[in-house]
Amino acid sequence: MAFKIPTFAQVKKTIVQEIQSLTGLTIHDDHDAAIRADGTASVVDGLYSHQSYIQKQLFIATADEPFLYIHAAELGLPRLGGTLASGTVTALSNVEITLTSGSKLTDGKSHYWMVATDTTINANTPTLVNVVAEQIGVSWNANGSLYWLNPKAGLSSTVTDVSIGGGSDQEELEVWRARLLERKQLGLSRDREADLIGFMKGVAGVKHIYVYPKRRGLGSLDVAITAVGNPPTLPSSALIASAQLALNEYAGFWADCRVYSPTEQLVNVKAVITGAGVNLTEVRQVIRDYFAELAPAAPYQHAILSARIVDLANVSDVALTPAANVIPTVTWEHTKWLRLGTLEVSNPS
Template sequence: MAYSIKSFEQIRKSILQEYRNTTGITASDDSDAGIRADGTASVVEGLYHHQTYIQRQLFISTADEPYLYIHAEELNLPRLGGSTTTGSVTAQSNVDLTIKSGTKLTDGNGYYWHVINDTYLISGQKTIVNITADQVGASWNFTGTSLLWVSPLAGLDGTATVNNLTGGADSEALEDWRTRLLERKQLGFNRDRKADIVSVMHTISGVEYIYVYPKRRGLGSLDVAITASGKALPSKSLLDTAQAVLDDYAGFWADCRAFAPTERKVDLVATITGISANLTDVEETIKSYFNELEPAQTLQVSTLISRIMALDNVSDVVLSQNSNIVAEVNWMHVEWLRAGNIVVKQT
């Protein structure tokens, strides 16, 4: 049973009752004894609140943010500070030139990336240029097709084609950090459980989902598939970081490998029946369903159809794919079903 903490009024009444019992005075509310009881009750109530505050900080589930850092130090599980988007673009020039490190690119909406290393371009040849975001955060993960050079050199094509820009993550949310601390506290120390592997991989900023496959390449092997924040494939730098963490944690007892799932694009045609049905909503519903799929997860046609049928003015739908699509998982790859060419038309 929880300890019962008295309210201000209950404390005040107890003090006044004690005055009356020991002195025999009436001790009305506006008497000197009543005023002293008010002051004493306020102090006692404050002490009760202080004790409640201290008790709250003792437990991870209720501690305020400053005290979580103390729990984190004990568990050796610091808060993740976020990560920077990295990737590459393809540049082209009609003259030989060198793009200097630090040269900026932008999407035209206030987001900037810069070149990591000096890169030499040969006239007429497409060249891969490695870039990184100017700031930490998931907002710099880019899903478009091109970026613009800021103040391009003479002869340089002002538009660069994006190959990939992923790996950026925001600083860890307070409640996500609290959840990780609770998991570590509950797990204790044991290196060879699946939950332990997932926990240690979650210490890497930018990693979103983790899938553990023991003995995937045979006895003694341990493979871990990861995805990046924003349901994206991990960049090479993120994979390298994950591999280093995995080797340090479990490399002495297993042949470890961190790897990225294999994207499998699924083309789909949806034929809609219904007056005034919004085809854009249907397309967004289909893409949203694909975004929810995790690596190795099966595409359930019946689930997708039910979501489309729930939209306004849709009376029927026929999909070009009439059976479930099973993502293949073997020693070579783990498939991740993603939206390919989505076409929505109306009968």
């Protein structure tokens, strides 16, 4: 049973009772003995509070942020900082030009990306350009179109086929606390799958880890990873490289290790919603959320998605396409990952 800390009033009452027992005096609130009892009880109450504070910091589950750094140092599990987003864009020019390293792109919303290396663009030839975010953070992951700042003569001001990912913010406090608790509960590393997953979570930018032992035969250990994002995204080559270094450090001496990216398998979804006053935007969000939750190799289940949609207000029925479950392919070459392709939501015509 936990020790019950007395309140200030209870401490004061105990002191007053002791004085009365020793002196036989009748003590009222305005008496000198009662005032002295107030002061003593305040000190005792402060000591109890201090002991409660110390107890709180002793355990990972309750420690305040500054003390989590002490626990992290003991466990060798520092808080993850953010990572820079990186990727490629397709640039087009009607004359041959050289884009110098540091040339900037923007989305017009105070986010900027820089060209990573000098790149020559031939006339009328779409060219992939490697870019990196100017600042750390998940907000610098991008797709769609971006715009050059002060483009050179002949260079199209808009870039297309934007694929920039891998950016992440500093690890959230409670996510870090959960990692610390997990490491504490696992104890000494014993080369279990949970140990490996816990270790790989220490790579900045990694969201999910899926372990496939003997995927390429005896002695092999393959790990599929996804990148931080909302929803999670495919990892960049830089993230795969840093995760590979971490995996080699952890298990390279006893296994043929490989970090790889899942392969996207797009699922085009069409939903015809029956019901009066249905908010189709909510339906779209439910479908996006469902696909965002799917892990690599996890199947699309028609019944589950249908049930989530029917559970929305005013929805009486839904006709979903695909109308059957979709099972992603998993072989030694590919681990397919079901992602949402085109989405069409409508009412019956």
